[in-house]
Amino acid sequence: MATKTFSVAKLPGFTTTAVLVFIALYLPIFTLVAYSFNASQSVAVWGGFSLDWYAKAWNNDQVKDATMRSLIIAVSAAVMSTAVATMAALGTTRRKAFKGQTFIYVMINQPLMVPEIVTAVSLLIFFGMIKQATGIQGIGYVIFAHAAFCIPFAYLPIRARLEGMDLTLETAAADLYASPWQIFRHVTLPLLLPGVIAGAMLAFVISLDDVVITEFVKSGGQDTLPTYMLGQMRRQLTPEINAISSMLLALTVVLLTAFFLLTRKND
Amino acid sequence: MLRPRVPAAQYDQNQRERVTLSQTNAVEARNAVKAFGEGDNSVRALNDVSVEIRKGEFFTLLGPSGCGKTTLLRLIAGFEMPTSGTILLDGQDITYLPPNKRPVNTVFQSYALFPHLTVAQNVGFGLQMQGRPAAEVKETTARMLALVKLESMANRKTSQLSGGQQQRVALARALAPQPKVLLLDEPLSALDLKLRKEMQIELKRLQTETGITFVFVTHDQEEALTMSDRVGVMSAGKLQQVGAPKDIYTRPVNRFVASFIGETNFLSATAEPGAARLATGAVVEMPGLARSGPVTVTVRPEQVRLVDASEPGAIAATVKTLVYFGTDTHCYLALQDGSELVARLQSPATGEVGLQQGQQVGVRFTPGAAQIVED
Numbered sequence: 101m102a103t104k105t106f107s108v109a110k111l112p113g114f115t116t117t118a119v120l121v122f123i124a125l126y127l128p129i130f131t132l133v134a135y136s137f138n139a140s141q142s143v144a145v146w147g148g149f150s151l152d153w154y155a156k157a158w159n160n161d162q163v164k165d166a167t168m169r170s171l172i173i174a175v176s177a178a179v180m181s182t183a184v185a186t187m188a189a190l191g192t193t194r195r196k197a198f199k200g201q202t203f204i205y206v207m208i209n210q211p212l213m214v215p216e217i218v219t220a221v222s223l224l225i226f227f228g229m230i231k232q233a234t235g236i237q238g239i240g241y242v243i244f245a246h247a248a249f250c251i252p253f254a255y256l257p258i259r260a261r262l263e264g265m266d267l268t269l270e271t272a273a274a275d276l277y278a279s280p281w282q283i284f285r286h287v288t289l290p291l292l293l294p295g296v297i298a299g300a301m302l303a304f305v306i307s308l309d310d311v312v313i314t315e316f317v318k319s320g321g322q323d324t325l326p327t328y329m330l331g332q333m334r335r336q337l338t339p340e341i342n343a344i345s346s347m348l349l350a351l352t353v354v355l356l357t358a359f360f361l362l363t364r365k366n367d
Numbered sequence: 368m369l370r371p372r373v374p375a376a377q378y379d380q381n382q383r384e385r386v387t388l389s390q391t392n393a394v395e396a397r398n399a400v401k402a403f404g405e406g407d408n409s410v411r412a413l414n415d416v417s418v419e420i421r422k423g424e425f426f427t428l429l430g431p432s433g434c435g436k437t438t439l440l441r442l443i444a445g446f447e448m449p450t451s452g453t454i455l456l457d458g459q460d461i462t463y464l465p466p467n468k469r470p471v472n473t474v475f476q477s478y479a480l481f482p483h484l485t486v487a488q489n490v491g492f493g494l495q496m497q498g499r500p501a502a503e504v505k506e507t508t509a510r511m512l513a514l515v516k517l518e519s520m521a522n523r524k525t526s527q528l529s530g531g532q533q534q535r536v537a538l539a540r541a542l543a544p545q546p547k548v549l550l551l552d553e554p555l556s557a558l559d560l561k562l563r564k565e566m567q568i569e570l571k572r573l574q575t576e577t578g579i580t581f582v583f584v585t586h587d588q589e590e591a592l593t594m595s596d597r598v599g600v601m602s603a604g605k606l607q608q609v610g611a612p613k614d615i616y617t618r619p620v621n622r623f624v625a626s627f628i629g630e631t632n633f634l635s636a637t638a639e640p641g642a643a644r645l646a647t648g649a650v651v652e653m654p655g656l657a658r659s660g661p662v663t664v665t666v667r668p669e670q671v672r673l674v675d676a677s678e679p680g681a682i683a684a685t686v687k688t689l690v691y692f693g694t695d696t697h698c699y700l701a702l703q704d705g706s707e708l709v710a711r712l713q714s715p716a717t718g719e720v721g722l723q724q725g726q727q728v729g730v731r732f733t734p735g736a737a738q739i740v741e742d
Contacts, residue, residue: 266477266479268475268477268479269479269481269482271446271466271475271479272473272475272479272481273481273492273496274445274446274465274466274467275444275445275446275466275467275471275472275473275541276467276472276492276493276496276540276541276544277467277468277493277496277497277544278467278492278496279467279496282496286492286496287481290483291482291483
């Protein structure tokens with residue numbers, strides 16, 4: 101009997117569907133990038149090629165200011181969340197299965213499940229109480245908020261890397277006179293590094309484009325690039341927004357490519 | 368003043384004995400018990416094992432998988448703590464010392480080489496962790512690589528090496544810090560037959576050259592017999608017998624040891640003064656046998672000789688099957704009471720042993736070859 105293996109690719113309309121989905125996914129982005137080179141004032145009518153909007157965005161002090169703030173927040177949040185995520189990953193994988201392990205996983209990944217708006221409102225109220233009680237202001241609140249919701253994104257690749265690691269290597273290091281700290285420093289961390297870097301980059305990208313939580317938590321004059329763009333769009337829409345978005349897109353693509361290459365090397 | 372109330376001479380004697388004891392034993396396990404799991408589900412991987420491993424010897428723990436040999440090794444290395452009992456190293460109690468504080472190194476079954484380090488960095492790892500000066504680390508690493516003949520591979524990543532080379536790196540890495548005892552956990556099991564034979568000789572050479580005590584774990588009886596000074600045979604969490612390979616092979620204490628090491632025949636018999644009477648009525652002379660009642664007699668197939676059926680005193684048997692193995696031919700025999708016996712006959716130049724199926728023959732055992740074993 102001839103066996104016919106089932107293949108999704110052979111279903112009628114497969115190619116059409118796939119092409120349509122890719123168009124739906126990428127046409128808007130393509131349009132956005134294309135119109136960032138628009139010479140006219142409009143984001144919808146093509147008026148010839150120009151790099152003016154890039155130059156304008158580049159020389160816009162508010163954009164520069166927001167970009168710097170975004171980068172500071174994203175780098176700080178990535179470092180903090182990766183440090184916490186590494187410890188959490190070590191704590192949940194480097195021991196025997198314990199009661200409530202699944203519960204801990206859920207707790208760590210909670211920010212992925214809880215609607216962002218809920219986190220945003222709760223942080224707004226909570227930070228408001230702290231501000232009132234202590235009188236401390238500053239960008240720290242936004243950084244802490246970002247670090248918190250970035251933890252699960254940093255945690256997942258680190259945990260995956262740890263789970264694939266041969267535990268005998270750590271035993272061997274202990275056998276060769278390495279103290280627990282030396283084992284971590286000379287064996288666990290170097291082997292974990294691709295996972296840590298991947299986690300940090302993911303956290304960085306996630307923090308960089310967050311709008312909802314930032315919008316709620318930030319004080320006046322603490323615009324990040326996404327919240328600045330949102331504010332601009334309320335007033336007037338120019339291809340400057342397209343230019344900024346395109347640059348953000350380029351940065352994200354570079355980081356995600358690096359992330360992909362790093363995680364692929366693990367195999 | 369508190370002084371032991373013993374005559375000076377005897378006290379001195381005791382002192383000396385104690386010193387010699389600690390000097391001869393590299394490792395000692397006393398009543399080691401290791402239980403895994405809790406309550407009714409707990410399994411005793413080691414059940415009251417006591418063993419003394421002498422300084423400078425090649426000691427092999429031999430047994431089937433799950434017999435507890437690796438658990439004993441892990442107790443000596445410090446990767447596990449015993450449920451009860453004591454582990455001594457050079458006469459000192461190390462039972463609860465963490466592995467990094469023990470002057471003992473391990474060659475792992477999977478080698479466990481550090482993939483992010485070069486061959487030389489792997490070999491120097493132990494010395495580096497001990498905080499030895501860089502010059503010494505470099506010098507010792509070079510010496511160790513020369514010892515295992517891998518000088519040219521020093522800067523390679525370990526993933527670029529063959530299985531046999533990785534094995535050598537693992538050995539060099541474990542030997543570099545000059546441990547008091549080297550533990551080897553089935554290190555040859557991943558190698559093919561030819562390489563395994565080479566490594567057996569290599570290991571023996573390294574042990575002789577370095578003078579370090581080797582504790583080798585294997586389930587391969589041939590490995591155990593060819594390399595070891597002494598072998599400890601384990602089964603079901605217990606040490607069954609400890610002795611030189613020849614002792615273990617020729618004078619096994621029980622049925623398990625006799626059957627696990629080499630092939631053997633078991634025959635039921637009744638003990639009489641100086642002899643054992645088989646179920647067939649035939650008498651096997653065993654000078655010095657001083658017990659009575661039912662016993663089990665064991666005799667190795669190569670110690671069974673076939674003679675003419677009419678020869679007086681020979682045990683009557685019938686040839687059942689002949690299996691040709693090249694160097695020798697196995698002859699499966701049936702005794703008169705139906706019990707089976709295998710004789711290993713050296714194949715003559717023609718390959719023909721000159722026997723036919725159904726032929727009546729006489730059986731004799733080489734004097735002293737038959738042994739009584741416990742069940």
